Amino acid sequence: MKEKSLPSWTWQQRSLALLSVWRPAALRSNWRGVTICSVIALAATFVSTTYGGPQLLYALFFGLAFHFLSQDALCLPGIQFCSQTLLRTGVALLGARITFDQIAHIGVLPLLLVLLAVVSTIACGGLVAHVLGRPRSEGLLSGGAVAICGASAALAISAVLPRTRENEQFTLLTVVGVTALSTAAMIVYPLLVHVLALGHTAAGIFLGGTIHDVAQVVGAGYLISPHTGEIAAIVKLTRVAMLVPVVIAVSLLFRTRMQAEATRMPLVPVFLVGFALMMLANSLHLIPPAVDEGLNALSRACLVLAIAALGVKTSFQALASLGWKPVLMLVSETVWIAALVLLALAWMGW
Template identity: 30%
Template sequence: MTHITPSAEKAKASSPSLLAGIPELLPGLALTAAIATAAVITRNLTGWAALSPLILSIILGMATRNLFTVSATLESGIAFSLRRLLRLGIVLLGLQVTVGQVLSLGGAGLAMVALTLAVTFVAIRAAGRALGVERELVDLIAAGTSVCGASAVIATNTVVRGRQEHVAYAIACVTLFGCLSMFTYPLLTAPLSLDARAYGLWSGATIHEVAQVVAASFQAGDAAGTFGTISKLARVAMLAPLVMVLAVAVRARQGGASKASAPMPWFVLGFIAMMLVNSAFDIPRDVNATLALANTFLLSMALAAMGLQTDIRKLKAEGWRPLALGAFGWLFISAFGFAMLRLFGF
C-alpha cells in the first residue's frame, strides 16, 4: 500500500493549479509578443539603429489600446508581461556591461558621469516640485533623463508606482529630448572644441538612450563612439544603486507602509549579479549578442503591455508641465555635463 504524505498531497494539489494558470496567460503574452515582434521588424526594415523597439512597442501598444477593444481574456497575460517579464529584462540588462568597462573610464571619467547623473536627478526633482508636477512622474522623468532612458523609467516605476500614463509621458519625454541631442550634439563638436575622447564622454554622460548615444557619438569617429558607449554603460550600471536608494526613500516617506505599497526591488540584485557574471566570465560574443536581443525583446513585450494599459485621454490630461520639466532636464544635463567635462580636464 502506498502512503502519501501531507506535503506530497499539497504538492500534488498545487501543481495542477499552477499549470492551469498558464493557458490564461497565453493570449495576452501572444499579443505583447506580436507587438514586440512588429517593433523589432520595423526597426530592422528602416535600418535606423536609434529607432528603439522599446519606444515603438509602447506606441503600438497604446494605439491598440485606444483604437480597439482589448478583451478581458488578454488581461492576465498583459499583466504578466508588465510585471514578470519586465523584471527579467532588467536583470538581463546587467549582461550588457562589465565592471572592467566601467573602471576603464578612470577616476575622473567615473566621477564626471556619477556627478552628472546625481546632480541632474536632484535638479529635476527640485524643478518638478516648483512646476507642480506629480511626484511619481517627476521621479520617472528624472530617472529617464539622468540614467538610461526608457529602461530607467520602467525600472524606477517598479518602486515609485506611477500610473501607466506617467510612464508613457516620461518615456515620450526622454525619447523626444534624447533624439534632439542625437541630432544636435554632432553639430557642436567643432564650436565647443571637443576632441574625440571629450565628445564621447559628454555624449555618453548626457544623452538619454543607449542607442541615441551610439548614433551620436560614432558620428565623430570610432574613438568617440567607444568612449561614448563606455560612459553610457557606466550610467546604466548606476541604475541599480539609484533604484535601491529610491526604494528606501519611498519606504521612509510612507512611514513604514506595507511592502505591497513600496516594494524593495530585489531584481536589481539580479542586475548586479549579471554584471558580475559578465565581468568574471568571457561570454562568447555571439552568445552575448543573442542575450542582448532577448533582453530587448522582453523589455519590448513589457512596454507593449504598458501601452496596452495606457489611456491617451489621461495622457493628454497631464498637460504641459511635465513636458517643460523634460525640456529643463535635457538642457540641464547637457550644460552641467559639459561643465563637468571641463572641470575634470577633458
C-alpha cells in the same frame, strides 16, 4: 481623491510569483495577452528594422492603438504579465552588458563627472517637480530616466514606485519624451561637438554622459570617430551601472513612506539582485560571448514586450491629460545634464 496603490510583496512572494507564471494554469490564462503584446512587438521591430527609428517608441504607439483590449478579461492577465514580470526580467538582464573593467577604464575624473551628473540630474528632477506642483515620484522617475539610460531606467524605476494608474501614465509619457529627446540629441550633439571643437575623448565623454539611450549614444559617437564612439559607449554603460543604487534608493524611499499605510516593499527588488549578479558574472567572464549576445537580445525583447503591454493599458486621452508640465520637466533635466557636463569638461581643460 488619491488613488490607492496596490499592495507590494516581499521578495520571497515575488520569487514564487515569478516561478508560478510558468505553471500550466498560468500559461493558459496568460497566452492571449502575451500573444497580443508579441504581435505588437514584432510589428514595432519590423518597422524599426525596415524604416529606422526607435523600436520602443513604435511598440508604445502600436500598443496605444489596442487600448480596448485592456478591458478584456481574457487578455488582461497576459498583458499584466508582460508589463510586470517581463519588465523586471528585461531590466535584470541589462546587467550582462556591463563589466567592472569598463567602468574602471574611463578613469577617476570622468567617473566622478558621471556620478555628479546622475545625482544632480535626479535632484534637478525633484526640484522641478516641486516647482511645478507635480508629485515627487514623477521628478525621481523623469530625472532618473534622463540621468541614467532613458526608457530602460524609466521602466526600472517605475517598477519600485507605488502601482497606480497615474504612475503608469507618467511612465509612458517619460518613455516617449526621453526617446524623442535622445533621438534629437543624436543629431544635434555631434554638431555641437564640432562647433565647440571638442577633442575625440572629450566628445565621447560628453555624448556618453548626456544622451539618454544607449543606441543613440553609440550612433552619435561613431558619427564623429571610432575612438569617440568607444569612449561614449563606456561612459554610457557607467551611467547604466548607476541604475542599481538609484533604484535601491528610490525603493527605500517609498518603502519608508508606505510603512504608514501598512504595505510591505522589498528592501532590494529581486530584479536588481539579478542585474547585479549578471553584471558580476559578465565581469568575471563567466558568460560566453555567444550567450552574452543572446542575453542582450532577450533583455531587449522583454523590454519591448513590456512597453507594448504598458501601451495597451494606456489611452491617448490619459497621456494628454498629463498636460505640458511633464514635458517641461524632461526638457529641463536634459538641458541641465548637457550644460553640467560641458561646463565640467571646460573646467577640467578637456
